[in-house]
Amino acid sequence: MHYAFHFNVVWDHWHDLAEGAWLTVRLSALAMVIGLVVATACAYAKAAGPSPLRWTIAAYVEAIRNTPFLVQIFIIYFSLPALGISVGANEAALAAMVVNFGAYGTEILRAGIESITHGQIDAARALGLTRLQTFRYVILFPALKTVFPALASQFILLMLASSVVSAISAVELTAVTNSLQSTTFRPFEFYFVVTGIYLLMALGFRAVFGGIYWIVFMRRQRS
Amino acid sequence: MNRSFGLPEFHYILVGLEWTVLLSLIAFLGGSAVGFVIAILRTTQSRVLRLLTAGYIQLFQGTPVLMQLFVLYYGLPVLFDMQVDAWPAAALAFTLYASAFLGEIWRGSIQAIPRTQWEASACLSLGYLQQLRFVILPQAMRISIPPTVGFLVQLVKGTSIAAIIGFVELTRAGQLIVNVTFQPMLVYPIVAALYFVVCWPLSLLSRYLERRIDAALGVKRHL
Numbered sequence A: 001m002h003y004a005f006h007f008n009v010v011w012d013h014w015h016d017l018a019e020g021a022w023l024t025v026r027l028s029a030l031a032m033v034i035g036l037v038v039a040t041a042c043a044y045a046k047a048a049g050p051s052p053l054r055w056t057i058a059a060y061v062e063a064i065r066n067t068p069f070l071v072q073i074f075i076i077y078f079s080l081p082a083l084g085i086s087v088g089a090n091e092a093a094l095a096a097m098v099v100n101f102g103a104y105g106t107e108i109l110r111a112g113i114e115s116i117t118h119g120q121i122d123a124a125r126a127l128g129l130t131r132l133q134t135f136r137y138v139i140l141f142p143a144l145k146t147v148f149p150a151l152a153s154q155f156i157l158l159m160l161a162s163s164v165v166s167a168i169s170a171v172e173l174t175a176v177t178n179s180l181q182s183t184t185f186r187p188f189e190f191y192f193v194v195t196g197i198y199l200l201m202a203l204g205f206r207a208v209f210g211g212i213y214w215i216v217f218m219r220r221q222r223s
Numbered sequence B: 001m002n003r004s005f006g007l008p009e010f011h012y013i014l015v016g017l018e019w020t021v022l023l024s025l026i027a028f029l030g031g032s033a034v035g036f037v038i039a040i041l042r043t044t045q046s047r048v049l050r051l052l053t054a055g056y057i058q059l060f061q062g063t064p065v066l067m068q069l070f071v072l073y074y075g076l077p078v079l080f081d082m083q084v085d086a087w088p089a090a091a092l093a094f095t096l097y098a099s100a101f102l103g104e105i106w107r108g109s110i111q112a113i114p115r116t117q118w119e120a121s122a123c124l125s126l127g128y129l130q131q132l133r134f135v136i137l138p139q140a141m142r143i144s145i146p147p148t149v150g151f152l153v154q155l156v157k158g159t160s161i162a163a164i165i166g167f168v169e170l171t172r173a174g175q176l177i178v179n180v181t182f183q184p185m186l187v188y189p190i191v192a193a194l195y196f197v198v199c200w201p202l203s204l205l206s207r208y209l210e211r212r213i214d215a216a217l218g219v220k221r222h223l
Helices: A005-011 A014-048 A052-066 A069-081 A087-112 A118-126 A131-168 A175-183 A185-220 B007-042 B047-061 B064-081 B086-111 B114-122 B127-164 B170-181 B184-217
Strands: none
Touching: A005 A014, A005 A185, A014 A052, A014 A185, A014 B184, A052 A087, A052 B114, A052 B184, A069 A087, A069 A131, A069 B127, A069 B170, A069 B184, A087 A131, A118 A131, A118 B047, A131 A175, A131 A185, A131 B064, A131 B127, A175 A185, A175 B064, A185 B047, B007 B047, B007 B086, B007 B127, B007 B170, B007 B184, B047 B086, B047 B127, B064 B086, B064 B127, B064 B184, B114 B127, B127 B170, B127 B184, B170 B184
């Protein structure tokens, strides 16, 4: 092996990489927030809605969970213009991520809601808690606590999967790296470093979510 | 004039499906072999081995498969000044990817076996390998089957990413047909449906096995 490493080329373009990474983070975070709204609505409708609606949501969840994200991206990217909505690659990527996260989120939230046994609610009512108090302290808070780790993992999976949206030329971290390596002819250096950046982002978000979990759920429990 | 989507095009996509299944199988078999070793090392007494294997798992679970694929396909060949085809690069990348996930799943299964089983078999003067072979692994294997089947779904979907480096599996075959027929709204849903036909039965099987094992172990599970 007589290869001269040139990692300084990567360093020269740190600004572009940072911008790509920032778009990756923004896309993932936005997709998670909107996706959670979709997931909450779907989980609620699946638990309490009329049966045609329940079937529709079940079909949506199964369809998304059993097909590749990349194919979902292609379908959404090509179907939006067909529906008369003209959007850029970034918006199409965001839409695909929302649709994807919504399905996984629905399953996670459903599990959380089902984890609250009816006896808990009866007990809260017997203690004289109002309906709202019961919902807040006995249903919502413990359910969120149960599913929080699963949601955090799903967010990180979504962030890593977002690298695939480079296939429709949304200019997130992977797409930026692709164009940089092709102009500098330094594929190893760029892909090696960017793999490290993704790893750091995954570890960083895991730490942040761990911190949020501790502050919101553990500390309150102690006091 | 454009070609329209007919039987020859559908046949081309079906051949793509064969490659998807083949790539998944190779990755699963190779990943099982490596993943088994990882799972065993991850549960040994040796701190160094545990840390090393934990790092290995974190590396592959904390970075996008697409990046792993790019490093293998575009990055490493440059270092050794050689040409690599998409097929071996994809096979190797997905084998490594599968090994990390299967290693983590099987580690969990081994650790789910109560310590007392190790202690009891040690009391019967079984050596470490005998404890594994006759007491721990037979029990761990049973719990590991549902999540392993579940991972197969993830693996089949994941192999779609090989399309991005130009390996002609199901998704890439779909892309190529779209390029000649200009009918993305027909072709991509067909591609998605074919993935669904492979993945959905596996998902159902995984859920069914999980319920059966939970019932046998008396576990009530929500996630």
